[in-house]
Amino acid sequence: SAVISQxxxxxxxxxxxxxxxxxxxxxxxxxxxWYRQQPGQSLTLIATxxxxxxxTYESGFVIDKFPISRPNLTFSTLTVSNMSPEDSxxxxxxxxxxxxxQYFGPGTRLLVL
Amino acid sequence: KNEVEQSPQNLTAQEGEFITINCxxxxxxxxxxxxxxxxxxxxxxxxxxxxxxKKHGRLxxxxxxxxxxxxxxxxxSHPRDSAVYICAVSLYNTDKxxxxxxxxxQVFP
Numbered sequence: 751s752a753v754i755s756q757x758x759x760x761x762x763x764x765x766x767x768x769x770x771x772x773x774x775x776x777x778x779x780x781x782x783x784w785y786r787q788q789p790g791q792s793l794t795l796i797a798t799x800x801x802x803x804x805x806t807y808e809s810g811f812v813i814d815k816f817p818i819s820r821p822n823l824t825f826s827t828l829t830v831s832n833m834s835p836e837d838s839x840x841x842x843x844x845x846x847x848x849x850x851x852q853y854f855g856p857g858t859r860l861l862v863l
Numbered sequence: 864k865n866e867v868e869q870s871p872q873n874l875t876a877q878e879g880e881f882i883t884i885n886c887x888x889x890x891x892x893x894x895x896x897x898x899x900x901x902x903x904x905x906x907x908x909x910x911x912x913x914x915x916x917k918k919h920g921r922l923x924x925x926x927x928x929x930x931x932x933x934x935x936x937x938x939x940s941h942p943r944d945s946a947v948y949i950c951a952v953s954l955y956n957t958d959k960x961x962x963x964x965x966x967x968x969q970v971f972p
Contacts, residue, residue: 781958787904792949792962840904848893848953849913852960854906 752777752845754855762861763833770829771858773843778823781847784816787840787857796841799826833862866890869950869963876970882937884966886950889931896960897924897935898949906949909935940970 753776763769773782781800785793796816797805805818819827830837838861846852867888876882886895897909910917910924912933917924921940926933937944950963 783960792964793951793960794962795959798958842904842906844906846908848958849911851908851911852896852898852951853908854898857904857906859904 751851752779752853754843754845754853756843756855756858758858759856760859760861762863764863765834767833768829768831769833769860770827771841771843773826773828773855775824775845775853779845780823781845782820782826783844783846784818784826784828785842785844787842789839793842796828830860833860835862838862865964867950867952867961867963869948869966871966872964874966874968876940876968878941878970878972880940880970882940882944882968882970884935884948884950884968886933886935886963887931888933888950888952888961890952890961891955892952893955894953895926895933896951896953897933898951900947900949900965902946909948937968940968942970942972945969 755774757772784796787793795808796811797807799805799818799820801820801823817829840857842857844854870885894913896911898906900906912926921938923936947965947967949965951960
């Protein structure tokens with residue numbers, strides 16, 4: 751199993767600023783996933799973060815807007831840059847392979863004013 | 864058309880009722896996951912299935928690979944079962960998940 755913590759749990763930010771979200775896992779994992787969940791919607795994959803390589807972004811998400819770091823096998827950060835109200839969402843990190851149980855962090859609730 | 868479809872979108876039930884949530888998918892998968900999301904936002908994995916049926920307490924999950932369909936059943940539902948239930952599939956030969964839109968369940972005492 752894996753226990754995942756995220757910081758901050760929530761934040762209210764001003765338009766044009768940036769927020770960095772941290773994700774810590776209690777065990778070493780190869781891949782970490784970052785998701786966005788917009789109000790009333792299901793989860794959308796932003797990117798996959800592998801240790802030692804550049805993150806792989808999904809269509810519609812770019813590195814300049816959502817830079818990701820993966821300095822070691824237990825930690826990752828996602829930055830939401832130059833925020834606008836449309837970025838107001840829950841951001842979640844998760845771990846789990848193709849045929850493995852998926853574990854999710856508690857999420858970071860972001861409100862952009 | 865979404866690659867993962869869930870029904871119903873919303874479901875209300877009286878305590879004690881038998882609940883069924885359905886999930887259909889149109890892609891090749893390695894596994895199917897049932898997840899539970901409580902109002903606070905945290906997501907918990909309930910089941911991972913690649914064939915057959917699994918049971919955990921009052922929860923039962925089944926999958927029919929040929930028909931590309933899965934069901935999640937809750938027996939003797941309880942108000943604490945109120946949550947959003949999400950079906951997600953692990954795509955064949957990738958590690959990505961595709962999520963259904965979720966089923967919001969409310970169980971009233």
